[in-house]
Amino acid sequence: MSLIEHLTKRLLLMIPMAIGITLLLFIMTHIVPSNPLAVILTEKSMEDKNAVQAATEKWGLDKPLPEQYLIYINNLLHGDLGTSFKTKNPVSLDIKTFLPATVELSIGSFIFAILLGLPLGIISAVKSGKFIDQFTRIVSLLGASMPPFWSGLLVLFVFYYKLGWAPGPGRINSRITAPVPVTGLMVFDSISQGNMPALWSALSHLILPSIILGWFTLALVARITRSSMLEILSQDFIRTARAKGLPERMVVLRHAFRNALIPLVTLVGLAFAGLMSGAIMTETIFSWPGIGRYAVEAAANLDYPAITGTTLMIAIIYMLVNIFVDALYSIIDPRIREG
Amino acid sequence: MAVAELTQTALPKKSNSPTQRRLRSLTHNPLAMTGLFIILFWALAGLTAPYINLRDPLGQAIVDRLKAPSSQYWFGTDELGRDVFSRVMYGSRISLPIGFVVILFAMAAGSLVGASAGYIGGVYDLLIMRLADITLAFPSIVLALAIAAVLGPSITNALIAMVLVWWPEYARLMRSQVLSVKNNEYVTAAIVIGAPRMRILSAHILPNTFAPILVKASLDAGSAILNVAALSFIGLGAVPPTPEWGAMISSGRYQFYSWWLTTFPGLAILLVVLGYNFFGEGVRDAFDPRMS
Numbered sequence: 295m296s297l298i299e300h301l302t303k304r305l306l307l308m309i310p311m312a313i314g315i316t317l318l319l320f321i322m323t324h325i326v327p328s329n330p331l332a333v334i335l336t337e338k339s340m341e342d343k344n345a346v347q348a349a350t351e352k353w354g355l356d357k358p359l360p361e362q363y364l365i366y367i368n369n370l371l372h373g374d375l376g377t378s379f380k381t382k383n384p385v386s387l388d389i390k391t392f393l394p395a396t397v398e399l400s401i402g403s404f405i406f407a408i409l410l411g412l413p414l415g416i417i418s419a420v421k422s423g424k425f426i427d428q429f430t431r432i433v434s435l436l437g438a439s440m441p442p443f444w445s446g447l448l449v450l451f452v453f454y455y456k457l458g459w460a461p462g463p464g465r466i467n468s469r470i471t472a473p474v475p476v477t478g479l480m481v482f483d484s485i486s487q488g489n490m491p492a493l494w495s496a497l498s499h500l501i502l503p504s505i506i507l508g509w510f511t512l513a514l515v516a517r518i519t520r521s522s523m524l525e526i527l528s529q530d531f532i533r534t535a536r537a538k539g540l541p542e543r544m545v546v547l548r549h550a551f552r553n554a555l556i557p558l559v560t561l562v563g564l565a566f567a568g569l570m571s572g573a574i575m576t577e578t579i580f581s582w583p584g585i586g587r588y589a590v591e592a593a594a595n596l597d598y599p600a601i602t603g604t605t606l607m608i609a610i611i612y613m614l615v616n617i618f619v620d621a622l623y624s625i626i627d628p629r630i631r632e633g
Numbered sequence: 634m635a636v637a638e639l640t641q642t643a644l645p646k647k648s649n650s651p652t653q654r655r656l657r658s659l660t661h662n663p664l665a666m667t668g669l670f671i672i673l674f675w676a677l678a679g680l681t682a683p684y685i686n687l688r689d690p691l692g693q694a695i696v697d698r699l700k701a702p703s704s705q706y707w708f709g710t711d712e713l714g715r716d717v718f719s720r721v722m723y724g725s726r727i728s729l730p731i732g733f734v735v736i737l738f739a740m741a742a743g744s745l746v747g748a749s750a751g752y753i754g755g756v757y758d759l760l761i762m763r764l765a766d767i768t769l770a771f772p773s774i775v776l777a778l779a780i781a782a783v784l785g786p787s788i789t790n791a792l793i794a795m796v797l798v799w800w801p802e803y804a805r806l807m808r809s810q811v812l813s814v815k816n817n818e819y820v821t822a823a824i825v826i827g828a829p830r831m832r833i834l835s836a837h838i839l840p841n842t843f844a845p846i847l848v849k850a851s852l853d854a855g856s857a858i859l860n861v862a863a864l865s866f867i868g869l870g871a872v873p874p875t876p877e878w879g880a881m882i883s884s885g886r887y888q889f890y891s892w893w894l895t896t897f898p899g900l901a902i903l904l905v906v907l908g909y910n911f912f913g914e915g916v917r918d919a920f921d922p923r924m925s
Contacts, residue, residue: 314767322783435914439906441859443866444882444899451892571774575863579886589775593782594868605779609771 300624304617315609316370319602320363375606376599380591385603388588394478395465396577396584400569402500403508407565411512415519416554420546422524430520434513442572446506446579453502460502463581467495503580507572511565518561522554556626563619570608658919665915671908672729675901679725688716690723690876699891709893711885713874720876721897727877728902731792731861732854732909738796740850743803748842750804751811752834762808765801773798774860781869788877791861791870799853806849810842817841844920851916855909862902878902 339345350356354365369376375385383391418427453460465480466472470491473483481500484493526532527550535545573586581587585604592600659665694714702709708717750758768776777794784790814820815838823833862879864870871877873884878898885894 310763311767311770314763315770318767319779322780435907435910436903439855439859439903439910441862441866441879441882441899441902441906443863443879444895444902447882447886447889447895448899451889455889567772570772574774574778575866578867589778590867593778596782596785598783601779601782605771605775608775612772613770 297621297624301617301621304620308613308617311613312610315606316367317363319606320366323598323602324359324362370606375603378592378600378603379597380595380600385599388600389585389604389607391478392583392585392588394475395480395582396573396586398465398479398481399500399503399507399573399577399582399584402504403506403511403569403572404565406504406508407511407515411515412519414512415516416523416546416551418516419520419523419527422520427520430516434516437509437513440509441575442506442510443575443579445509446503446576449502449506450579461495461499463579465496465499465582466492467499470495503576503582506579507569507576510568510572514561514565514568515558518557519554522557523550526550526553556623559619559623559626562622563616566612566615570612655919659915662915662918664911665919668908668911668913668915671904672912675725675729675905675908678722679729682719682722682726687719687722690715690720691874692716699888701891702893708897709891711881711894712888712891715874717881717893717897720881721878721901723876724878724881724898724901725905727788727871727875728858728862728879729905731788732858732905735792735795735799735857735861736850736854738792739799739853740803740846742796743800744807744846746800747804747807748811748834748839751808752815752830752838758808761804765804768798768801769805771798774863777860777864778867778869781864786869786872788861788865788871788875791864794864794869795857795860799857802853803846803849806845807842810845811838814838814841848913848917848921851913852910853913855906855913858902858909859906 353369354362357365373386375389377383378385378388381388414430414433418430421427449460450463454462461467471489473480473487473489473492476483476486480496481493484490484496527546532545532549535549536542540549570586573584574590575586576582577584577587578590585608589601589604589608591597592604692715694710696714697706697710698712698714700706700710700714706716706718708721711717711720746761750761776798777791780794780797781791784793820833820837823837828837861870862877862882865877865879866883868880868883871880873880878901881898882895882902885891885898888894
């Protein structure tokens with residue numbers, strides 16, 4: 295099967311999945327609350343007869359449920375995710391505003407996780423069973439066991455309040471002129487507009503939340519690198535490389551590490567789910583204006599259109615990430631396509 | 634007598650059934666036993682909390698509000714003058730069983746559904762597995778957040794939300810287990826001698842599928858606690874004034890400079906989750922060495 299065929303098949307399979315996802319969200323919001331209007335309108339506008347009338351018509355609330363679902367899908371296909379109670383903006387607009395901050399934070403945390411996780415994983419495989427291996431295991435377990443909403447507060451207290459080494463919450467110092475949002479990625483926008491103070495401020499604000507968010511991914515990276523390195527290091531071609539007198543560093547980095555990279559690709563999909571969950575907490579603590587914090591505020595305010603809109607959006611992005619990972623994997627290792 | 638003692642030490646009488654061997658490997662694993670010790674410590678703290686003369690976890694003493702840790706208040710007091718130490722101890726009565734309950738229900742529901750899907754097959758299997766796929770298309774905490782918000786904030790609803798997003802993982806695992814065990818020759822033999830279907834499922838298939846399920850459950854318990862604490866932190870789980878660790882951190886973070894309000898409940902969560910994770914890793918090493 296060619297790569298194109300494989301990808302097309304995966305993309306086509308996404309359609310029934312997307313229908314399922316929307317159906318699940320529809321059932322959730324239309325069956326559970328006693329009055330479906332409560333999902334669309336605020337308490338205040340429920341008293342307003344015109345607003346009730348308009349909402350009933352737009353979402354077809356006087357029609358039978360299957361028809362309501364079709365109307366919901368039709369609205370979705372026109373990019374209408376509803377209007378947020380809290381921000382009073384269309385949810386799709388809100389998502390567009392808040393998503394870049396999350397993307398930037400995710401990139402930061404990924405860089406942290408890879409920069410630290412890869413070497414830790416390699417070293418603990420080479421020195422398997424030694425102190426550094428145990429140390430890595432403890433670091434990984436701590437990463438998986440620490441509530442990010444707590445560790446975030448802790449590092450803010452120590453590094454911002456006590457030591458003054460790191461800036462406080464937020465994306466940029468409020469006294470610095472922020473770059474005009476073009477991509478919404480503050481680091482990128484600062485560079486392209488030559489705004490050096492903003493670049494510096496944005497980068498320094500990224501450090502603490504990236505570490506907190508990246509710790510979980512770091513644990514995954516270190517662990518998968520370790521186990522895949524261990525497997526490769528016991529193979530015949532490694533023994534051959536050693537036997538012909540290659541320096542150990544070359545054996546580990548050139549021969550073993552390159553081959554150990556393959557399973558790491560699958561990690562991207564796993565890490566994405568972790569990042570989304572982590573972003574919810576990390577962004578709340580660091581007042582990071584991203585999609586995670588938006589989702590939390592929506593949930594806390596029972597802002598149903600915003601909740602279902604973001605949930606749908608995240609699920610769709612998650613599916614696309616998985617297809618991308620799958621494609622990447624089958625490029626690296628063509629056996630997958632055959633299976 | 635001396636000879637008998639000698640032979641006993643030389644040849645320790647150890648049974649070698651696989652389960653006993655695995656249990657021995659578990660009890661000889663220092664990490665796993667540390668984990669078990671931590672869990673037992675908190676279980677004890679939670680069980681004895683009402684009887685060891687702690688201050689009332691809900692009792693307010695406005696005069697003593699936001700007091701730093703001292704010999705009088707070991708973990709300090711919160712914004713309403715409540716004793717943080719007492720609230721942390723009482724908190725284990727909520728947070729500790731949560732891991733068990735969520736995982737137990739998710740495991741029971743998931744295993745039941747997954748096993749029946751794998752065994753019955755056909756349209757039923759197809760429907761169940763697509764429902765599982767759809768649920769797994771969401772990052773779990775995101776969907777749990779949405780469900781908990783729709784159901785309304787309460788600790789029970791947070792638990793329901795967690796079980797609803799977690800069962801498919803068990804269903805998938807159980808189904809694949811059943812499918813692989815189903816084709817073993819001893820199952821075919823049982824069918825040939827005319828054993829009833831229920832008996833084949835309960836006596837021949839299920840007992841051989843449980844190891845990976847249990848391993849997964851013990852590895853998941855920590856995340857369950859973490860996620861429910863997260864829901865409480867957001868305000869969708871335990872409601873104030875319940876002494877729940879996630880909720881305590883949530884209300885404590887507005888008193889940023891009173892570090893003790895968030896530090897101690899946070900440490901409590903960290904310890905319990907570490908305990909579960911240590912133990913879970915030990916269970917995995919003992920029962921499924923391939924996975925480590």
